[in-house]
Amino acid sequence: MKILLTAQGDYIAQRFDLAAEAVIATADNGVLSGRPRTIIMDRPSPENLSNMVMEENIAVVICGGIEERHYQFLQWKKIRVIDYIIGEHSVALERFLRGELHPGDILPLSRANLSL
Amino acid sequence: MSRKPLAVPGEVFLEDLLAGIPHASAVLDEGARIVAVNPLLEVLTGYRRDSAIGVYAEFILRSNLPNGRGQLFQRVLDSGEPVSMDGDIIDRSRMRVPVRFTLSALRLRRNSQAVGILVVLEDISQLQAKAKSTLFGDWTTDIIGHSKKMQDVFNVMPLMAHTDASILITGETGTGKDKIAEAIHRNSARGKFQFVKINCGALPPELLESELFGHVKGAFTGAVRDKPGMFKLADKGTIFLTEIGDMPLPLQVKLLSVLDDRSYFRVGGETKERVDVRVIAATHRSLREQVDRGAFREDLFYRLNVLQIHLPPLRERDGDIRFLLDHFLGDYAERLGKERQTFSAEALELLLAYSYPGNIRELRNIVEYCVNVCGKSLIDREDLPRYLFAREVGVGQRAPAPPAPLAAGREPREPKGEPGEGENWRTVEREMILDALRDARGNRSKAAQQLGLGRSTLWRKMRQLNLA
Structure with a gap:
């Protein structure tokens, strides 16, 4: 299964339409490959x-x-969208793989400096 | 995510303060993290205050502001200058909402380093929908002002719209007297009727009388048919007499009788015309001084001066220059179908230090010039009109202020060579060339050198401006 996370630096980009970076990960049974x-x-x-x-x-x-x-386009293409996520994309990916990521989640922000 | 204390010196709770703002608002700390939000922001973003506090603001706002790496927030914190710009956010229902963002620095003391930012998000979707549905994009009622002096003006406008008394609007040229008059009319009970504007200084006395009060066929040579006149056209509406100080004395008598009796005779007419018109007058002169000189009737002055609005010159409107520059940049970019440009720090410094004797009209012309001339996304110092440099003052130092507002009782004196009423870039250019030629005692080579032009370019411009 391939997962795409929109990114801005270390964080999930705050908007899909303004994201210029994406992180693509492949996982098998909850484990990154x-x-x-x-x-x-x-x-x-x-x-x-x-x-x-x-x-x-x-x-x-x-x-x-x-x-x-x-x-709606992504839904129509049978792609699952977990949106309104705030936090680092690495943390979001970890959470997703554990089955603990839900739309609207604000993840614990590990860095003191939150500036993008 | 540690919570910030919510109180500011004086023990005011920020959330109490934000609750009084009629738009979605938030206070950010120096790191642009959210410290306080009001309920309208909770609704707009879908985040409750408990979730939002401590989070970097852009994550919560999801705006399209040009704020990469938080540079816009940093600019406001460093400069202390407010920023206003239109953009959008994605709300929690996945809808794109057009928003006007206003970012203001928060300081603990005057002139101290900013310790936070107040962010106000005004939902402008209604405004944009309205603008799209009207031919001219509602340009005429666009009055922008965030300064204390303009807020005072905005505060009295609704009161003035709800009465039927005459209004006298005073203020220097280019301060927006016409727009204020029209806004009052539109928001008054007469708003659905005509708003008729006439410039009393633009026509010779005989023609002005005919224009205002109309004439009957055969009243004078050329009067080949009856003409109703502006007062009749404005019946049940509002007539706006601009440059009332230039109205000839005989006509002042007639105007007074209209104000008193609500009736008048057309030129050459024998029957009284009855009208129901509200009069709003405007002038850049001191009517009081004109009364003292006998150039304006005292009784008419008191009759017009029932309600008075004085519009402050731009140089007295703290912070508004920046707002207006941003506004006109966006506006012209949209009109010309160009990408929105920004001013470089150096250009901005010069523009903020300039005294704008032609007020908003001049500022608008400057922005229009820059947008047209500059092909880059960053408008630099060299893209500004050259006449700004001719009168440039030391960096950070304000240009000497022109004379005090005319309503305060002085005759207008446009600084030599700077734009005044009805002037545009062509006029300014003409003045600059004349100044340079005067300084160079007619020597075109020296004048061209002074202006930074080639001799042939100067000659061509002189031909275009009918100076040669």
Whole structure:
């Protein structure tokens, strides 16, 4: 199963449409297989990001705020979306793999400096 | 995520303070983490205060502000200057909501380093929907002012809209007297009727009388048909007499009789015309001084001066210059279909230190010039109109203030060569060239050098401006 997390630095990007980075991880039965890779796009584009989700056969998208039309598109393509997540993407991924990540979760922020 | 104490010196609870703001609002600390929110922000973002406090604000707001690495927050903290810009957020229902963001620095003492930021998010979806549905985007009623002096003006406007008494609006050229008059009219009971504006200084006396009161066919040469006049057109509505100080004395008598009797005779007419019109007058002159000189009737002055609004010049409106620069940048970018530009720190410093004798009209012209001339996303010092440099003052030092507001009783004196009523860049350019030629005693090479132009460019411009 492939998981895509929209990213801005170490954090989940606060908006799907403004994300210019994505972290893609592959997991099997709740265990990561290999290191997650980061993809940097030339500019933020929700359309390009959605295309990437399709091309990479992503099963789960973990993101911040997302517009209804993009959310519906992903749902229609049978992709699970866990949205409105606040926190570091590595923590979000860990939580997801443990089955403990839910839409709207604010994760414990491990860094003192929260500036993006 | 440690909680910040919620009290500020004076033991005011921030949330009590925010509760009084009619828009979604939050207070951030120096690290741009949320310290306090009001219920409207909870509704807009979907985060309850308990969840939001201590979290970096951008995570909660989900805005599209150009705030990468928190640089916008940092700019407000460092400069202490407020920032206002339009953008959007994604709300908890996954809807994109257009919002006007206003970020203001919070200080413990005047001139001290900012210790936090007040963020106000005004939902402008209604405004945008309205703007899209009207042909001109509601440009005419766009009055912006966050300074204390303008807030005082805004506070009295609703009161003035609810009465029917005459109003006298005073203020320097370019301060927005027309817009205030129109806003009062639109929000009054007469709002659905006509708002008729006439410039008393723009027409010769005979023509002005005919324009205001109309004439009957054959009243004078060229009067080939009956004309109703502006007062009749404004019946049940409002007539706005701008530059009332320029109205000739004989017409002042007639105006007084209209105000007293609500009736008048058309030029050459024999029957009384009855009208129900509210009069709003405006002037950049001191009417009191004109009364003393015998150039304005005292009885008319008192009749017009029932309610008075004085519009402060831009240089006295603390913080508004920055708001207006941001507003017009966004506005022109949208009109020209360009990407929104920003001013460099150096350009901004110069613009904030300038005294704007032509007030908002001049500021708007400057921004329009910059947006048209500058092809980059950052408007730098060299993209600003050159006349700003000609009168540049030391960095951080305000330009000498022009004379006090005219309503305070002095004659207007536009600083030489700076834009005044009805002036635009062409006029300013003409003045600059004339100044340079005067300084160079007519020597075009020296004048061109002074202006930073080539001699042939100066010659071409002189031809265009009918100076050669």
